[in-house]
Amino acid sequence: MKSLLTQLYAREPLSRQTAYETLSRVGNGEASDMEIAAVVSAINMRPAVLSEIQGFRDAMLELSRPIDLGGRQSIDIVGTGGDGKDTFNISTLSSFVVAGAGHLVTKHGSYGVSSSVGSSDVLQSLGVPFTHEEDALLAMLDRAGICFFHAPVFHPAMKNVVPVRKSLRVRSFFNLLGPLLNPAKPTHSLLGTYDRQVARVYDYILQEEPDQQYTIVHALDGYDEVSLTGGAAVRSKDRQKILQPEDFGFSQLRQEDLYGGSTVEEGKKIFLAVLNNESTAAQRDVVCANAGLAIHTIHPERSLLDCVATAQESLASGRARGVLNRLLA
Structure with a gap:
């Protein structure tokens, strides 16, 4: 997590894979509240980055409970x-x-x-x-x-x-x-x-x-x-x-x-x-x-x-x- 935070504080964008791995770790309970707060704060300090949102989304969808609408359009x-x-x-x-x-x-x-x-x-x-x-x-x-x-x-x-x-x-x-x-x-x-x-x-x-x-x-x-x-x-x-x-x-x-x-x-x-x-x-x-x-x-x-x-x-x-x-x- 230290190297990740160093990258974020340097305002360097995360790759899609790194973002995915980061949020997967958070979702699996492998990060402390202090580490989560540090990541959130660092990302808040700059505009949205496409690769990061893509990676975070990948992790969230993988960890979610899916619903099958059975072909219904909504x-x-x-x-x-x-x-x-x-x-x-x-x-x-x-x-x-x-x-x-x-x-x-x-x-x-x-x-x-x-x-x-x-x-x-x-x-x-x-x-x-x-x-x-x-x-x-x-x-x-x-x-x-x-x-x-x-x-x-x-x-x-x-x-x-x-x-x-x-x-x-x-x-x-x-x-x-x-x-x-x-x-x-x-x-x-x-x-x-x-x-x-x-x-x-x-x-x-x-x-x-x-x-x-x-x-x-x-x-x-x-x-x-x-x-x-x-x-x-x-x-x-x-x-x-x-x-x-x-x-x-x-x-x-x-x-x-x-x-x-x-x-x-x-x-x-x-x-x-x-x-x-x-x-x-x-x-x-x-x-x-x-x-x-x-x-x-x-x-x-x-x-x-x-x-x-x-x-x-x-x-x-x-x-x-x-x-x-x-x-x-």
Whole structure:
């Protein structure tokens, strides 16, 4: 580990194989908390490196519990977190809206670490069960149109990292890995990141997966999703563009419009308000913008505005709320 840290402190990039071996050692319990903290801190000091993210991802997927969807096509809507914006659970709500529109969603997420309320926090507060049992998850998916992969259940080796992440309370390369680690390897993904360089790294990685259809979004003012507070850089296999709020059919929002509260109970309250059509217009619009972009990822032949309209109808009709009801049934 000493030579590894020397290399990292010299800002020398790790090869894919070295990164794989490093995280495998961490996942197998062969590194102390102090060594893990040193590695995390060193990597945090510089921009994301493609070979490192590839190697870390290789190790995490090898150590994870896989899920076989049996040929079902699905989408994951997930962000890195760590943008420091304290928004409500936009990507998770967007997942319910997309499922309400008739598309299978296999959502991967975890507890908030660098933010107050993560997807697992709010879903657990609502009574959504966490399991790694494949039959139970597929039954949820078929019944409700959505199932949730709670990251700690599917990546048990990362229990060795949890104490360090909780004590540091800052974003790290584990935030960057999260969107790339869905154990079901869904056919479609909408991935959000707070950093434009990370978006490029994601693009390079996903370009190597010919069966994966994806959209990567980075809000130019630092959100890890479409925020409608300004422009968003969007890239997929065959296009790159900047989308403005009006491209989604909405007006520009303010940062305070997206505040998600500081407790799980506050996050839960906003979550239910959106699904019950009792939220603010800003909360509704930003959810529909992200859900619309997800639907557009599945149906690129349709216009973005048409996909946003589908998302709005899913929410307004109560079908998105029905997804939650069936998930809890």
